[in-house]
Amino acid sequence: xxxxxxxxxxxxxxxxxxxxxxxxxxxxxxxxxxxxxxxxxxxxxxxxxxxxxxxxxxxxxxxxxxxxxxxxxxxxxxxxxxxxxxxxxxxxxxxxxxxxxxxxxxxxxxxxxxxxxx
Amino acid sequence: xxxxxxxxxxxxxxxxxxxxxxxxxxxxxxxxxxxxxxxxxxxxxxxxxxxxxxxxxxxxxxxxxxxxxxxxxxxxxxxxxxxxxxxxxxxxxxxxxxxxxxxxxxxxxxxxxxx
Numbered sequence: 001x002x003x004x005x006x007x008x009x010x011x012x013x014x015x016x017x018x019x020x021x022x023x024x025x026x027x028x029x030x031x032x033x034x035x036x037x038x039x040x041x042x043x044x045x046x047x048x049x050x051x052x053x054x055x056x057x058x059x060x061x062x063x064x065x066x067x068x069x070x071x072x073x074x075x076x077x078x079x080x081x082x083x084x085x086x087x088x089x090x091x092x093x094x095x096x097x098x099x100x101x102x103x104x105x106x107x108x109x110x111x112x113x114x115x116x117x118x
Numbered sequence: 119x120x121x122x123x124x125x126x127x128x129x130x131x132x133x134x135x136x137x138x139x140x141x142x143x144x145x146x147x148x149x150x151x152x153x154x155x156x157x158x159x160x161x162x163x164x165x166x167x168x169x170x171x172x173x174x175x176x177x178x179x180x181x182x183x184x185x186x187x188x189x190x191x192x193x194x195x196x197x198x199x200x201x202x203x204x205x206x207x208x209x210x211x212x213x214x215x216x217x218x219x220x221x222x223x224x225x226x227x228x229x230x231x232x233x
Contacts, residue, residue, distance in 0.1 A: 032219055043122075043208060043224035051219045090161060096219070105151060105174040106222065108161035 002027045004093050006109035013081045014117050021076040021112045023091030030096040033074040034106070035065055038088040047089075050074060051096075061085070081116045088113055120145065122225035124209050130231045136197040139228045143190050143211030149173075150192040151222060152184060155206040164207075167192055196230075204232045 003026045013019045025031055035047040048059025055067045065076045074091060091109040123142045131137050143150050152164040163176035167186035184194040190211075196203055206229050210222035 034221060036224075043226045044210075044222075046221040046223065049219075049221055105163035105166045105176060107163060108153075110160045 002031075002093055002095055002107045004091050004107055004109035006089075006091055006112045008112050009110075010113040010115060012115045012117060015083055016080055019078050019081045019085070019114065019116070021089050021091075021114060023074045023076065023109060024072050025074060025091070025093040026072060027093055027095045031074075032094050032096050033065075033067060034092040035059065035063070035074075035076050036090045036092060036108075038090065038111070040087075044090065047076070083116045083118055086114055086116045122209055122211050122223055124207075124225040124228050126228060127226065128229045128231075130233060131199050132233055133199055133201060135199050136195065137199060137230060138193055138195045139207055139209075139230075141192045141194075141209030141211075141225060143192070143209075144213075144223055147211035147213050147223070148190050149212040149220070150186055150190065151210045151212070152192070152194050153208040153210065154178075155208055155227070156204075161208070164194065199232045201232050204230060206230075 005024045007022055033050040036044040037047055038044045047063050048057050048065055050057050050067045058064045063078050065074055067074050088111045090111045092106050094106045125140045149168045151166040154162045164178055165172055165184050166174040170186045181197045186192045206227045208224055208227045210224045212220040212222045
């Protein structure tokens with residue numbers, strides 16, 4: 001079975017400060033990890049993913065995330081927050097095929113509201 | 119390329135009725151997934167299709183079903199609607215052929231209200 005935890009319902013950051021949105025996961029095999037963002041009244045948009053390779057992945061809009069296998073974490077980060085980054089952020093995971101886990105679909109966390117204050 | 123389209127965008131149904139939602143993926147994408155989004159449960163995986171075959175199914179009752187056509191378009195059906203089925207239903211398509219590594223592109227969703 002696979003699961004994702006986003007421990008913070010809301011994160012408040014002042015504009016220009018660095019931001020971190022936390023995500024921890026559990027899978028049986030190797031993880032495929034994703035971050036998505038949802039703006040009000042819009043569908044989800046892909047930000048970045050970790051499949052294999054370099055633990056630091058860079059994505060859209062200046063976001064990046066670091067895969068930490070020992071801590072089973074995949075935190076989303078940005079060096080300098082913008083007011084326009086305010087949105088709902090979702091972390092998602094699935095077991096990589098043939099890595100020992102089940103053939104499940106994508107499992108999402110509950111989401112974290114990111115609020116950037118001017 | 120046109121994005122993922124879902125029809126209808128809004129729907130109001132009565133308890134006990136059935137409903138069919140439609141999703142057209144991005145051209146060239148062969149994998150389609152469906153999700154239910156509610157304030158209480160968040161985003162929950164319903165099913166995933168690739169080349170007209172259901173590859174994965176989430177933990178939903180048999181009232182929820184789906185299919186995929188040869189042109190990759192997909193439909194999901196909910197029979198005997200319950201109040202708790204009120205939700206935003208999201209469809210997502212992916213290029214990667216069923217291996218799960220591809221990012222998903224989401225449609226705007228169908229807002230279903232059951233009264």
